[in-house]
Amino acid sequence: MRLSIATTWLFLKNMEYNESAMSIQPVNTLESNLQQAKNAFLSMATLTTAQKDAALEEFAAIIEMNADFLLGENQKDIAQAEQDGLTSSLYQRLKLDAGKISQLVQGIRDLKKLPDPAGQVLSATKLDDGLVLEKQTVPLGVIGIIFESRPDVIPQILSLILKSGNAVVLKGGKEAVLSNQAFMRLVQQLNERCPWLPAAWATLLDSREAVQQMLNYPQYVDLVIPRGSNQLVQSIMAATKIPVLGHADGVCHIYIHPSADLNRATPLVIDAKSQYPAACNALETLLVDEAIAAQFLPGFVRQAQQAGLVLKGCERTQSIVSGLESAADADWRAEYGDLTLAVKVVPLLEAAIEHINRYGSHHTDAILAQDAEAQERFLNAVDSACVFVNASTRFADGFRFGLGAEIGISTAKTHARGPVGLEGLVIYKYKLRGNGQTVSEYVGENARPFLHEAL
Amino acid sequence: MRLSIATTWLFLKNMEYNESAMSIQPVNTLESNLQQAKNAFLSMATLTTAQKDAALEEFAAIIEMNADFLLGENQKDIAQAEQDGLTSSLYQRLKLDAGKISQLVQGIRDLKKLPDPAGQVLSATKLDDGLVLEKQTVPLGVIGIIFESRPDVIPQILSLILKSGNAVVLKGGKEAVLSNQAFMRLVQQLNERCPWLPAAWATLLDSREAVQQMLNYPQYVDLVIPRGSNQLVQSIMAATKIPVLGHADGVCHIYIHPSADLNRATPLVIDAKSQYPAACNALETLLVDEAIAAQFLPGFVRQAQQAGLVLKGCERTQSIVSGLESAADADWRAEYGDLTLAVKVVPLLEAAIEHINRYGSHHTDAILAQDAEAQERFLNAVDSACVFVNASTRFADGFRFGLGAEIGISTAKTHARGPVGLEGLVIYKYKLRGNGQTVSEYVGENARPFLHEAL
Numbered sequence: 001m002r003l004s005i006a007t008t009w010l011f012l013k014n015m016e017y018n019e020s021a022m023s024i025q026p027v028n029t030l031e032s033n034l035q036q037a038k039n040a041f042l043s044m045a046t047l048t049t050a051q052k053d054a055a056l057e058e059f060a061a062i063i064e065m066n067a068d069f070l071l072g073e074n075q076k077d078i079a080q081a082e083q084d085g086l087t088s089s090l091y092q093r094l095k096l097d098a099g100k101i102s103q104l105v106q107g108i109r110d111l112k113k114l115p116d117p118a119g120q121v122l123s124a125t126k127l128d129d130g131l132v133l134e135k136q137t138v139p140l141g142v143i144g145i146i147f148e149s150r151p152d153v154i155p156q157i158l159s160l161i162l163k164s165g166n167a168v169v170l171k172g173g174k175e176a177v178l179s180n181q182a183f184m185r186l187v188q189q190l191n192e193r194c195p196w197l198p199a200a201w202a203t204l205l206d207s208r209e210a211v212q213q214m215l216n217y218p219q220y221v222d223l224v225i226p227r228g229s230n231q232l233v234q235s236i237m238a239a240t241k242i243p244v245l246g247h248a249d250g251v252c253h254i255y256i257h258p259s260a261d262l263n264r265a266t267p268l269v270i271d272a273k274s275q276y277p278a279a280c281n282a283l284e285t286l287l288v289d290e291a292i293a294a295q296f297l298p299g300f301v302r303q304a305q306q307a308g309l310v311l312k313g314c315e316r317t318q319s320i321v322s323g324l325e326s327a328a329d330a331d332w333r334a335e336y337g338d339l340t341l342a343v344k345v346v347p348l349l350e351a352a353i354e355h356i357n358r359y360g361s362h363h364t365d366a367i368l369a370q371d372a373e374a375q376e377r378f379l380n381a382v383d384s385a386c387v388f389v390n391a392s393t394r395f396a397d398g399f400r401f402g403l404g405a406e407i408g409i410s411t412a413k414t415h416a417r418g419p420v421g422l423e424g425l426v427i428y429k430y431k432l433r434g435n436g437q438t439v440s441e442y443v444g445e446n447a448r449p450f451l452h453e454a455l
Numbered sequence: 456m457r458l459s460i461a462t463t464w465l466f467l468k469n470m471e472y473n474e475s476a477m478s479i480q481p482v483n484t485l486e487s488n489l490q491q492a493k494n495a496f497l498s499m500a501t502l503t504t505a506q507k508d509a510a511l512e513e514f515a516a517i518i519e520m521n522a523d524f525l526l527g528e529n530q531k532d533i534a535q536a537e538q539d540g541l542t543s544s545l546y547q548r549l550k551l552d553a554g555k556i557s558q559l560v561q562g563i564r565d566l567k568k569l570p571d572p573a574g575q576v577l578s579a580t581k582l583d584d585g586l587v588l589e590k591q592t593v594p595l596g597v598i599g600i601i602f603e604s605r606p607d608v609i610p611q612i613l614s615l616i617l618k619s620g621n622a623v624v625l626k627g628g629k630e631a632v633l634s635n636q637a638f639m640r641l642v643q644q645l646n647e648r649c650p651w652l653p654a655a656w657a658t659l660l661d662s663r664e665a666v667q668q669m670l671n672y673p674q675y676v677d678l679v680i681p682r683g684s685n686q687l688v689q690s691i692m693a694a695t696k697i698p699v700l701g702h703a704d705g706v707c708h709i710y711i712h713p714s715a716d717l718n719r720a721t722p723l724v725i726d727a728k729s730q731y732p733a734a735c736n737a738l739e740t741l742l743v744d745e746a747i748a749a750q751f752l753p754g755f756v757r758q759a760q761q762a763g764l765v766l767k768g769c770e771r772t773q774s775i776v777s778g779l780e781s782a783a784d785a786d787w788r789a790e791y792g793d794l795t796l797a798v799k800v801v802p803l804l805e806a807a808i809e810h811i812n813r814y815g816s817h818h819t820d821a822i823l824a825q826d827a828e829a830q831e832r833f834l835n836a837v838d839s840a841c842v843f844v845n846a847s848t849r850f851a852d853g854f855r856f857g858l859g860a861e862i863g864i865s866t867a868k869t870h871a872r873g874p875v876g877l878e879g880l881v882i883y884k885y886k887l888r889g890n891g892q893t894v895s896e897y898v899g900e901n902a903r904p905f906l907h908e909a910l
Contacts, residue, residue: 042812046835125857131846133856141838141868222868243698243869264891271893357497368891379886380501383596391586391889400897401588401885402580402907413596413677414698414870418885430856430873431834434846436719436823438726442855452857 030213034169034220036200037142041167043198045139049116055162055194060108062186062193063155067101073182074151081175093150094176100152108159114404117422118165124455128448130435132455137426139165141222144214146171146236148228151179158187158202160405164425167198169214169221171205180204215240223425225408230335245424247411249361250280251335252393255352255378257369258291264390265368266300269341270307272366272392278337280409281364281386281396285332285342287352290316293345297321309339316345332359349374353381360384362411364396385411385418485668489624489675491655492597496622498653500594504571510617510649515563517641517648518610522556528637529606536630548605549631555607563614569859572877573620579910583903585890587910592881594620596677599669601626601691603683606634613642613657615860619880622653624669624676626660635659670695678880680863685790700879702866704816705735706790707848710807710833712824713746719845720823721755725762727821727847728796735864736819736841736851739790740797742807745771748800752776764794771800787814804829808836815839817866819851819873840866840873 063070074096081094120137127133143166147153154172161168172180184204191197205211214221218241225245226236233248254272256265272283288296293316301311301321312327324343331342332355346352356365366388367378375389386396396419398406403421410416416424441448518525529551536549577590598621602608609627616623627635639659646652660666669676673696680700681691688703709727711720727738743751748771756766756776766772767782779798786797787810801807811820821843822833830844841851851874853861858876865871871879897903 042836042838045838046832127850127855127857131850237696241692241696243867261891268891268893271895275894275898375888377501381497383497383500384884386885386887388887389889390891391887392893394894395582395586395887395889395892396885400582400894400905402582402905412698413882416869417882427868427872429839430841430851432841432843432846432850433830434844434850436716436723437846437850438723439730439847439849439855440726443730450855450857 030205030210031217031220033200033203034142034214034217037167037169037203038220040198040200041139041142044165044167044201045118047165047196049119051194051196052116052162052165053112055190055197056108056112056159058193059155059159059162059186059190060105060112062189063101063108064105066182066186066189067098070101070179070182070186071096071098074176074179077151077176077178084175086175090149090175093148094179096151096179104152104155107156111159111163111405114163114422117163117426122428126451126453126455127432128437128442128451131437132433134431134433135428136431137423138429140425140427142167142169142220143425144169144171144211144221144224144242146211146224146226146228146232147173148232149173149175151176151183153227154180154183158183160407160422160425161202163405164422166425167201167203169203169205171208171211177206212239215242218242227408243412243415245408245410245412245416245420247280247361247363247409249335249411250282250363251284251333251359251361252281252363252396253285253287253352253356253360253365254283254393255287255346255349255356255365255367256289256292256296257349257352257367257371257374257378258289259371259374260292260368261370261390262292262296265296266303268368268390268392269300270304270309272394273304273309273341274307274339275392275394277339279394280335281393282337283341283393284335285344285355285359287344287346287355288317289349289352290345290347293317294320297343297345304341309341312340312342314344317343320345335361349377353378356382356384363409364388364393366391366393385409485660485665486672486675488655488658489597489669489672492622492624492658493675495653495655496594496597499620499622499656500573502620502651504574506649506651507571507617507620508567510645510652511563511567511614513648514610514614514617514641514645515560515567517644518556518563519560521637521641521644522553525556525634525637525641526551526553529631529634532606532631532633539630541630545604545630548603549634551606551634559607559610562611566614566618566860569618569877572618572881577883581906581908581910582887583892583897583906586892587888589886589888590883591886592878593884595880595882597622597624597675598880599624599626599666599676599679599697601666601679601681601683601687602628603687604628604630606631606638608682609635609638613638615862615877615880616657618860619877621880622656622658624658624660626663626666632661667694670697673697682863698867698870700863700865700867700871700875702735702816702818702864704790704866705737705818706739706788706814706816707736707818707851708740708742708807708811708815708820709738709848710742710801710804710811710820710822711744711747711751712804712807712822712826712829712833713744714826714829715747715823716825716845717747717751720751721758723823723845723847724755724796725759725764727849728759728764729762729794730847730849732794733792734849735790736848737792738796738848740787740799740810740814742799742801742810743772744804744807745800745802748772749775752798752800759796764796767795767797769799772798775800790816804832808833811837811839818864819843819848821846821848840864 118139122135125133224242226233233246237244297320313324327342362384364386365384379387398419407420407424573594575592580588679697681688688701692699752775768779782797817839819841820837820839834842853874862875862879
């Protein structure tokens with residue numbers, strides 16, 4: 001989720017490297033630490049489901065037992081933050097309390113109940129008698145995760161990594177440093193209680209320099225997941241050749257088709273914009289079909305303004321409702337992150353589709369329509385990770401989709417797209433079991449034929 | 456497939472940009488061409504299966520009817536190549552004949568029979584009454600494909616792109632320029648006969664500069680597939696932030712466990728090395744367990760040398776069989792691409808696994824063993840795209856795996872791994888169909904619960 005307020009990246013930029021204060025991972029040993037993480041991954045990848053789930057249960061119990069320690073360390077971070085004069089919103093995200101901790105523990109126990117994402121057989125093919133091919137999911141590798149100030153992200157990430165059998169290199173926000181280190185101390189306890197876990201399965205980086213260096217090691221780090229502001233994600237994407245799972249922008253649209261149920265349209269649009277305006281799946285641009293613009297807009301504008309929305313309109317919109325701010329070309333690419341909404345009248349469905357594909361960020365876009373043909377055309381022609389009919393864009397979320405756990409939301413076109421659950425942390429390998437076959441037997445004049453029988 | 460001889464990349468490097476000779480795609484209009492390709496993709500993505508399959512049938516028929524034209528243009532390329540003194544191997548790859556063309560036509564008709572890779576419902580979930588989520592495969596986008604001298608690659612690629620509903624920007628080898636342009640002229644005929652195809656669904660680039668420029672446009676090109684030498688693939692990977700599907704190296708291993716059926720081991724190892732030594736899935740390093748090294752190696756070396764293999768041994772190997780060349784550390788990372796094979800004696804299974812994970816290229820590795828525990832340990836612990844038991848590494852191939860079509864072989868850890876079929880050219884989107892739901896209804900005190908019922 002994007003947050004429109006001061007962000008991790010700004011903290012990273014302003015942060016001075018201070019080895020004595022954060023000694024877990026000095027920069028000069030980074031490469032050897034990444035090598036150890038890679039080796040740890042190779043061990044993690046061979047753990048059984050029972051071993052991984054037992055570690056999750058231990059982790060939940062250790063957090064439960066150490067709640068006071070965690071709250072104490074978090075209190076020190078908060079005291080420092082108060083001294084530094086951070087915003088109240090940041091304070092809210094930084095602060096742990098007993099309720100948040102028991103939610104965390106419950107979250108880990110819920111995750112434990114999910115099926116193991118690794119070891120799933122995607123397909124099995126009999127190539128020939130005694131020659132059977134299996135395509136099976138396997139853990140992906142070393143995952144680099146850079147996140148913002150919320151210290152409760154760290155146990156969530158660690159439990160996703162345990163569940164999927166990967167290794168992780170983490171970097172949290174500076175302002176949560178003691179809270180993060182406290183969680184890492186619990187990881188040490190966990191490793192002692194679960195000797196099947198390799199010590200280096202989780203590594204906490206302590207500086208922005210270390211993150212920058214890590215991005216230069218595609219031989220050790222297989223996937224990077226930045227969880228923070230647009231700027232953070234864009235900086236990471238620009239700085240690395242490692243695949244990045246994430247999204248820089250969330251410019252989401254709703255298009256109101258002439259066949260829409262206009263009574264339901266206004267509350268739905270207000271929900272998509274205002275239910276949590278800082279979220280990446282919040283609405284930024286409303287497209288209104290000209291056939292119903294004069295009928296729909298006056299009432300909508302009144303109710304939207306009552307709900308606190310600030311509307312910016314195209315010329316056509318302004319000609320129907322007076323007194324609105326004017327929307328310029330830049331507004332069609334804007335991710336306001338607040339209660340501002342750009343409104344544009346479009347001549348027909350195809351113009352709406354073209355606008356979305358041109359100006360959108362391929363995140364989440366919705367059509368309001370009763371007409372089935374218009375619905376299907378929109379769903380198929382809009383090139384976005386999530387395409388909705390008659391539902392708020394705010395539904396684009398791993399929890400709401402029922403994924404059980406969310407790694408992040410991706411607008412990439414490869415690997416994983418949209419809200420990504422545990423399946424984003426696995427890939428597959430092909431296992432072929434034979435009894436001594438050579439390829440020569442299947443080539444040339446007397447070649448044996450392949451059976452290619454799905455099992 | 457990697458080929459060890461002179462490669463596309465070298466041709467690209469030596470090629471002078473000559474706009475008059477190859478006027479299909481001058482450099483200065485590249486960005487607008489990529490924009491058109493992106494727009495063409497948006498149209499292609501909405502074609503029905505019937506429209507795509509009808510285009511494939513037309514394409515096959517047009518190639519069949521224009522065989523003489525294709526052979527004539529190809530003959531001009533060959534005449535030029537003979538004048539330039541190209542190698543006989545390159546000549547073989549460059550040359551089209553009636554047999555190759557009818558194979559091509561058959562290949563397109565076979566592809567047509569495969570299921571549409573797009574439009575497959577991967578999962579469907581009832582979030583609530585009247586709120587249903589579908590995860591559906593969709594075409595991926597604009598695919599950039601850079602390939603070598605074989606002109607028969609072009610119709611293969613074009614048909615894969617048609618079948619999957621993507622758009623493509625292509626660059627072939629300089630020496631096949633007239634053959635490639637001839638195929639593109641048939642694409643113009645195809646577009647006239649199939650007015651549902653957008654004109655820009657296939658674009659042929661004409662210079663190395665254009666390829667380099669294309670790599671700078673991740674906003675238009677979604678995936679790059681280099682089909683050629685190691686150097687080509689490495690250069691492409693180093694030059695772009697666009698995801699690359701491919702593999703730079705194929706350092707493949709066979710490990711002979713003490714429980715192996717030694718009678719079958721020797722022919723299998725010889726097959727893996729010599730059946731087509733230039734292939735990326737050919738064997739490069741043989742690991743022999745010390746428990747059976749003294750028993751196995753003397754007979755193996757004799758037969759391998761009779762089969763033309765050139766063996767390089769570690770110290771232990773040399774102490775068992777005299778007269779072998781010595782293998783240095785660099786040999787464990789070598790992709791010989793010829794009949795050379797490095798041989799190393801290892802103390803046990805775990806040492807073999809460690810060697811493979813450390814020195815290998817994560818492409819294809821095999822164990823020869825009768826012991827089930829050793830087999831499973833190897834399959835799970837070796838971090839490669841293809842892991843085999845008692846079978847030649849040469850089986851790692853889309854045709855042999857029964858994928859129906861092969862886009863390439865990938866050693867990446869995201870998106871697609873191992874031999875990649877049509878599924879590598881699709882991703883998925885989430886389609887949510889509701890009747891006016893807002894997220895607010897599912898939040899807070901009187902929140903509606905989600906059902907999350909798999910359909």
